[in-house]
Amino acid sequence: MSERREGGGHNRPAGTGFESKAWFFMRLSGVVLLGLAVFHLYWMHFAIGVDNIDFQTVVGRWSNPLWRLYDFALLVFALSHGFNGLRYAIEDYVRRPGRRLVVKSIAYVAGFLLISAGAYIIFTFDVGAA
Ligand code: HEM
Ligand code: HEM
Numbered sequence: 442m443s444e445r446r447e448g449g450g451h452n453r454p455a456g457t458g459f460e461s462k463a464w465f466f467m468r469l470s471g472v473v474l475l476g477l478a479v480f481h482l483y484w485m486h487f488a489i490g491v492d493n494i495d496f497q498t499v500v501g502r503w504s505n506p507l508w509r510l511y512d513f514a515l516l517v518f519a520l521s522h523g524f525n526g527l528r529y530a531i532e533d534y535v536r537r538p539g540r541r542l543v544v545k546s547i548a549y550v551a552g553f554l555l556i557s558a559g560a561y562i563i564f565t566f567d568v569g570a571a
Contacts, residue, residue, distance in 0.1 A: 517556065
């Protein structure tokens with residue numbers, strides 16, 4: 442309900458409550474994503490090359506549990522950062538309480554489903570079935 446970014450910037454909310462922690466999390470996860478996401482892109486484009494990516498590529502990569510762990514970290518950080526950012530955007534723009542509740546509910550459910558589906562795929566993908 443509060444005006445979050447009067448003057449355009451987004452300063453750390455006062456206190457030690459949820460919004461203050463969320464503010465800090467966005468900075469932390471931003472730095473983490475700078476490493477995880479940029480390296481993911483670099484690896485897919487230059488180490489492997491997008492023309493060479495097929496089912497076998499993923500089978501090869503996910504034979505190593507460390508790549509699964511890497512992808513899981515990317516999944517969790519990108520989606521929690523992205524959906525918290527979406528929450529900011531909703532709070533900034535969807536002003537009517539009823540509408541805000543509906544839009545936020547849809548966003549939370551979508552975020553939960555995407556993290557669940559992504560994690561399910563990462564941890565149940567069977568390299569032997571290929
Ligand atoms: C290169 C890595 C990234 C860095 C360094 C970064 C950093 C940041 C920072 C510092 C904020 C400001 C948070 C605030 O206002 O308190 C932010 C907001 C946001 N980020 Fe990221 N981010 C990165 C990647 C991503 C990715 C991959 C997504 C999408 C999944 C994303 C989606 C968003 C959204 C939607 C916002 C809110 C924008 C707004 O309030 O208008 N970011 N990011
Ligand atoms: C054109 C650019 C991209 C290509 C070619 C690409 C390619 C791939 C491939 C082949 C996989 C399969 C798993 C593996 O081999 O590790 C994968 C998984 C994944 N990628 Fe990307 N990627 C791209 C961009 C991105 C971006 C920008 C993000 C987020 C910031 C991202 C996040 C993920 C995540 C979270 C997974 C795991 C998905 C799961 O849960 O199954 N990717 N990517």
